[in-house]
Amino acid sequence: MxxxxxxxxxxxxxxxxxxxxxxxxxxxxxxxxxxxxxxxxxxxxxxxxxxxxxxxxxxxxxxxxxxxxxxxxxxxxxxxxxxxxxxxxxxxxxxxxxxxxxxxxxxxxxxxxxxxxxxxxxxxxxxxxxxxxxxxxxxxxxxxxxxxxxxxxxxxxxxxxxxxxxxxxxxxxxxxxxxxxxxxVPYPLRDLRPPKRARSLPVNEPLEIVWVGRLYPEKDPLSAVAVVERVRLSRDATLEFYGEGILTDALERLACDRPWVSVRGSRSWAEIQEVQAGAHVCLSTSLRDATQIGILEPLSRGIPVVSTGVGDAPRHYVTPALRSFCVEPGDVDAAAAAILELASAYDRYRDEFAANGRLLQARHRRGRAYLASLVEPATPSRRSSSIRPADRLLTGNQPTHVP
CATH class of the missing domain: 3.40.50.2000 (Glycogen Phosphorylase B;)
Known part of the structure; x- marks a missing residue:
């Protein structure tokens, strides 16, 4: 059959x-x-x-x-x-x-x-x-x-x-x-390298925060402005947006009287990697998502990320010490508190994120082989089964050993 x-x-x-x-x-x-x-x-x-x-x-x-x-x-x-x-x-x-x-x-x-x-x-x-x-x-x-x-x-x-x-x-x-x-199938990540230079955060240095994604309501970029406003009550911080969408005009209006907000528009994938590597922290405020590639890539490089816990985001924080940086969607106060906690012990948490990144790289490296296995034609020895062994391992309603 x-x-x-x-x-x-x-x-x-x-x-x-x-x-x-x-x-x-x-x-x-x-x-x-x-x-x-x-x-x-x-x-x-x-x-x-x-x-x-x-x-x-x-x-x-x-x-x-x-x-x-x-x-x-x-x-x-x-x-x-x-x-x-x-x-x-x-x-x-x-x-x-x-x-x-x-x-x-x-x-x-x-x-x-x-x-x-x-x-x-x-x-x-x-x-x-x-x-x-x-x-x-x-x-x-x-x-x-x-x-x-x-x-x-x-x-x-x-x-x-x-x-x-x-x-x-x-x-x-x-x-x-x-x-x-x-x-x-685990998302088949590209081969991503850690930032060339590890950032530090001196006490008197502004916290540089980057938000990357589509500027649409489900990504909730407007909440990112509210989050950083709360952060700035405790320490200096800047926020840069990279992306396009129907909320661009609304963000630009907010930026008019907030000189610490910048709306940079769209950039190539390679440019975004450089932008994220140069930031102290990446912020995601998404209300609905799945893979969360916008945080998976920087996390896999060891870059600190504060994110809402939608889709697979909680699974991307493999190291237990980092799970507090994945907060409830729409909770502006929790996101601001997480950023301030990160800033309070930046070097220590940066090392934790680096270790977390190595674990993510190992997990998602297998996604490339799994994707290829679904595309490769079935051999005669496999035709006795309508779904191949690799499919059975990874089908959602079957037990699986993939973390």
Whole structure:
């Protein structure tokens, strides 16, 4: 019997696997999904896969994709609606052995999954969210239209694919929200090096705080301003925002009478790594998230981070001494207190974060191999099982030894 997304046909052991990555957005558009697509392309190419990327065409800008489909971006948040390129989609899927689609809340990945199954291709549907409900934003878009889209499009596409979650939170969310059992794969981090120079914090030096992410209500950047205002009651501090989104204007208005707030706009991934390495602490105020790549990357480099405890964020603080730096969402006082505690013994906590980073690197290094194992074709010895051993190890409703 064939498992959805995993046909039983075998390939020559020496053949190269053709992989199509599908995502509405790719680099240089910033975000965790975009970073994953770039990382997955790098990982799979190193495993002798031929990888192509299909994405939406952005207005007036180039993107890192091999094929693009015409797209309208609907206000207010710019939701991507493909309006053409159907023959291109059909051809690209036809050339692939495996199709990896990204994001359950966009139309292009779901359509690609449905077309790929129609053409009897293996499909991995990568879930980047936690499945948590939206608590901010448009009721009409997020709850009404979002629910209709999930039932009519996302659920059928997921049930015809092999759902993959890059977070533990997403495994539970996939079951609760979509009724599917997702396979957990630790986020396949790039090889990240610690900062070249370890920061210190003299008593009279301002505390430099950096916030990186999409400037949208679910990321709650406005709360970061309130957090640092409370910190400044006890010691001097600055706050820099890096990212784009519908809250940019609101943040710029706040910055007008707060000279310690700077709104820097979007930067490349490499530039963000330098910015985070130069800060005393990275701050995340997200209200809903899954992998939390925005804190996973700096934490894995040993950079101090204060974050809200959403998605997998609590798991990223492996060292017990650091768990107090993961606070309740929306608790401005707790976040400010955590930053002040960090500042009170900065050198000691910096060393704890460095040790924590080494543990995270070891955990997520395995994600690269797990991702590749899901893409590689089944061998005859494995065809007796509709889900391969690696899948059974990592499927969300099965026992697992992956920390």
């Amino acid at each position: 064939e498992t959805p997304g995993l046909p039983s046909s075998s390939h020559d052991a020496g053949a190269r696997t053709n992989v199509l990555l599908v995502s509405s957005f790719v680099l240089p558009h910033t975000g965790g999904v975009e970073q994953f697509v770039d990382t997955a392309k790098e990982v799979l190419s190193a495993r002798r896969c031929r990888v192509r990327v299909l994405a939406c065409r952005l207005p007036g800008g180039s993107v890192d994709a091999d094929a693009l489909v015409p797209t309208w971006f609907l206000p207010p948040g710019g939701w991507p609606l493909p309006v053409g390129g159907w023959r291109r989609l059909w051809r690209e899927i036809g050339k692939a052995d495996v199709v990896i689609v990204n994001g359950a809340r966009h139309l292009l990945p779901a359509l690609a999954a449905l077309v790929a199954r129609l053409r009897r291709k293996r499909v991995l549907f990568v879930l980047h969210g936690s499945g948590a409900p939206f608590t901010k934003g448009s009721f009409f878009y997020h709850r009404l239209l979002g629910s209709v889209f999930e039932w009519l499009v996302a659920r059928p596409a997921l049930r015809l694919s092999l759902p993959v979650s890059l977070s533990r939170a997403g495994v539970a969310g996939a079951q609760a929200r979509y009724g599917v059992a997702a396979t957990y």
